[in-house]
Amino acid sequence: MRGPYRKRMILQPPHIKSFKPSGVPQRALQTIILQVDEYEAIRLADYLGLEHQQAADQMQISRPTFTRLIERARNKVASALVEGKALIIEGGNVDFIQPLSRCKDCGETFPQNQRSERCPDCGSENIEDLTQQYLPNRPGRGGHGHGRRGR
Numbered sequence: 358m359r360g361p362y363r364k365r366m367i368l369q370p371p372h373i374k375s376f377k378p379s380g381v382p383q384r385a386l387q388t389i390i391l392q393v394d395e396y397e398a399i400r401l402a403d404y405l406g407l408e409h410q411q412a413a414d415q416m417q418i419s420r421p422t423f424t425r426l427i428e429r430a431r432n433k434v435a436s437a438l439v440e441g442k443a444l445i446i447e448g449g450n451v452d453f454i455q456p457l458s459r460c461k462d463c464g465e466t467f468p469q470n471q472r473s474e475r476c477p478d479c480g481s482e483n484i485e486d487l488t489q490q491y492l493p494n495r496p497g498r499g500g501h502g503h504g505r506r507g508r
């Protein structure tokens with residue numbers, strides 16, 4: 358037996374968390390949750406064109422695991438396109454190699470390992486931690502949970 362289930366390594370948090378089809382009323386809108394590791398599989402294999410073995414190495418998972426991951430990811434994205442569902446990127450057992458922050462004023466994203474907590478573009482201190490919105494157990498979020506859980 359292998360030890361505890363290892364985290365899948367993701368280079369950076371995605372810049373966009375959700376995608377919505379146009380022309381679908383909010384009430385009728387259905388949602389698919391694409392896990393961050395599924396997003397990363399698509400980015401590596403389909404966007405960058407890496408071989409499955411290379412992509413698996415980068416995420417620190419086995420090649421068969423990667424192949425299952427990319428198949429599930431493609432199926433979800435295809436369902437969103439064909440069935441007109443919203444796609445939300447969230448969750449998964451992941452860790453980020455390059456955590457990013459985003460300036461809430463100008464939208465600039467930048468690596469967190471900077472000494473200053475200011476936006477390098479506009480100097481604003483209104484900064485959010487991009488990794489937090491993708492991690493399952495984000496701290497300090499009381500109140501009503503987000504009810505929408507896809508399958």
Ligand SMILES: [Zn+2]
Pocket residue numbers: 460461462463464465476477478479480481
């Ligand atoms: Zn800024």
